[in-house]
Amino acid sequence: MQIEVDESSIVKANAQFWDQMLSMHLEPMATPDQFCLSSGHVVGIVQLSGAWTGRVEIRMEEGLIYHATAAMLMQPLETVLEPDVLDAAREIANMIAGVIKSSLPRLCAMSVPESLIAREAFCGRMRDRHTVAVAFHHEAGDIMVSVLMRTCAP
Numbered sequence: 216m217q218i219e220v221d222e223s224s225i226v227k228a229n230a231q232f233w234d235q236m237l238s239m240h241l242e243p244m245a246t247p248d249q250f251c252l253s254s255g256h257v258v259g260i261v262q263l264s265g266a267w268t269g270r271v272e273i274r275m276e277e278g279l280i281y282h283a284t285a286a287m288l289m290q291p292l293e294t295v296l297e298p299d300v301l302d303a304a305r306e307i308a309n310m311i312a313g314v315i316k317s318s319l320p321r322l323c324a325m326s327v328p329e330s331l332i333a334r335e336a337f338c339g340r341m342r343d344r345h346t347v348a349v350a351f352h353h354e355a356g357d358i359m360v361s362v363l364m365r366t367c368a369p
Contacts, residue, residue: 219267219318219319219320219364220315220318220319220347221347222347222349224315224318225315225347225348225360227314228312228314228360229241229311229351229358229360232311232314233283233351236287236310237286237287239282239283239286239353241353242351242352242353243349243350244349244351249338249339249340249341250339250341250348250350250357250359251337251338251339252276252333252337252338252359253336254333254334254335254336255332255333255334256274256275256276256332256333257274257275257277257280257301257304257332257333258272258274258304258330258331258332258333259272259273259275259304259305259307259309259328259329260272260273260308260329260330261312261325261326261328261329262325262326263312263316263319263323263324263325263326264323264326265321265322265323265324266319266322267319267323267364268364268365269345269363269365270363270365271308271311271312271315271316271361271362271363272308272360272361272362273307273308273358273359273361274333274337274358274359274361275304275307275356275358276357277356278355279353279355279356279358280300280304280307280356281300281355282353282356283303283307283355284300284302284303287303287306288303297332301330301331304328304330305329305330306328308329308330309328311360312325312328313325315362339359339361345363345364345365346361346362346363346364347361348360348361348362
């Protein structure tokens with residue numbers, strides 16, 4: 216079975232968070248075959264289960280997540296700490312996943328979001344039979360939002 220989310224769903228979910236919540240505009244990038252980030256980028260993950268099983272994953276360059284965290288906390292950039300960034304990554308993943316979840320088959324539950332600092336570089340495919348992803352650019356850095364399908368109930 217094909218994944219049920221397309222690029223436009225991801226663009227909409229991403230814009231709903233960044234534009235409306237933080238007043239930060241991110242431009243969708245031309246879809247390359249692969250998107251790469253260096254080590255030190257931040258990952259946020261939300262698992263989905265039920266009629267649709269998979270996960271929503273965000274991967275952000277360090278500059279972007281620090282700017283987003285400062286905006287979310289309404290504090291100067293230089294005061295943002297790593298635990299703040301990890302909290303913000305969980306919240307960003309949760310908000311984007313919530314919008315994406317609304318377009319998936321019912322009943323579908325979301326896990327508590329997770330986040331981590333990636334110690335290794337990442338290069339991922341933008342689309343295949345089970346994955347669809349969109350990369351976005353902001354002057355502070357890039358982000359990739361991926362939806363990875365595991366299974367669907369008949």
